[in-house]
Amino acid sequence: MFNMTESEANIELLTAESFADLLPEIDTFIFGGDGPLWLREGVITDMANLANLLIEHKKEVLILTNDTNYSRETHETKLSQHRFNKKLNKDRIITPGSLAANYINDNVKSTKKGINLFGPGPDALSSLPNEGAVFTIDLSVRSKDVCAVVVGLDRHLSFKKLVKAASYIKDTKCLFLAINDNATLGEPNEDVVIPDAGRRPFLGALVAALKKATGREPVILGKPYSPGYEYIKKKWNIDESRTIMICNNINCDVLFGRNHGMRTLLIISNPHELDEMEKMRSSHSDALPHYYITSISTILPQNK
Secondary structure (H helix, E strand, O other): OOOHHHHHHOOEOHHHHHHHHHHHOOEEEEEOOOOOOOOOOOOOOHHHHHHHHHHHHOOOEEEEEOOOOHHHHHHHHHHHHHOOOOOOHHEEEEHHHHHHHHHHHHOOOOOOOOOOOOOOOOOOOOOOHHHHHHHHOOOOOHHHHHOOOEEEOOOOOOHHHHHHHHHHHHOOEEEEEEEOOEEEEEOOOOOOOOOOOOOOHHHHHHHHHHHHHHOOOOEOOOOHHHHHHHHHHHHHHHOHEEEEEEHHHHHHHHHHHOOOOOOOEEEEEOOOOHHHHHHHHHHOOOOOOOOOEOOOHHHHOOOO
C-alpha cells in the first residue's frame, strides 16, 4: 500500500465510511478474478472478508476471470480453502471455458457433441529421421465436423498446432474464438515477459499467427469485450447502473465495466499506475475508474 492523493487520480478515493454509503446503491459486485483474488501464489485475505461482508448484505457477488489455467471447480476449492462464503461457488464463477461453451451453444446449430483437445502440452517426438515430419498433421477430425476453434494460452505452442488450428479456421463456418486480447500474462518477475493469447499483432502474440495465416478476425471472449457481460446479463439479469466491477487492471477490467455501463473500483497496487492514470486524465480518457483504493482493508469496517 502507498499514498496517493485524490487530485493525482482525478477519481474518488473510497474509505470505509464512503464505501458503506455506496453499498445501498449497488446490487451486484463483479470481482476481476485475475489479480484482486489470486496474486498467483495466494489469495488476498481481505478480499475474502469483503466478499463475505457483501454476501451478508444480500449482494450478488460474481467472479469474472480471463485466466485459462483453472477450472471453475478449482477456483471454488481455492475459495473454500481461504474462508470465502460457501455461497460464492462455481455457479458464480465465470471462466473463459464458461464463455466459450455459452457462445458456441448460442451460435452453432448442431446435434453433435464432443471436444477434441490438441493442446496444451508438448508434441510427441517423431521417430522419423528428418525435419519433414513437422508436416505430418493429424486431421482425422474432418473440418466439416469442427464448429469452433478456441485459442488460449499454450506454453507448448508448436508449428503443428498452428497448422492444425489454421486448417480448421480457414473454413468460415468454423468459429474462431480467442480467450483474451492481453499482450502478456501477469508475472511477479518484471524481467520476465510471457506472451499471452489475443488477436492483434504485438498484443495477442499467440492468436496473431492464426489471424495472419487465415485472414480472419477472432471473436474475443474475455474482458474487456462483450461476451462476459452478455453471459452475466442473461443469467443474472443485472442492472448495470447498480453493478460495480472491482479490479486492479485499467485496460482490461475497468474498460470492461465502463464499456457496459457499470461503476468501477480500481485497486492500485503498483506506483507506475499513477503515471498511467495521470496520462489518461490528461487525455480526458473515459476509461478512468469511478473509484479507487490502495488496499481492500481501507474500505472494510474497522471492527472487522
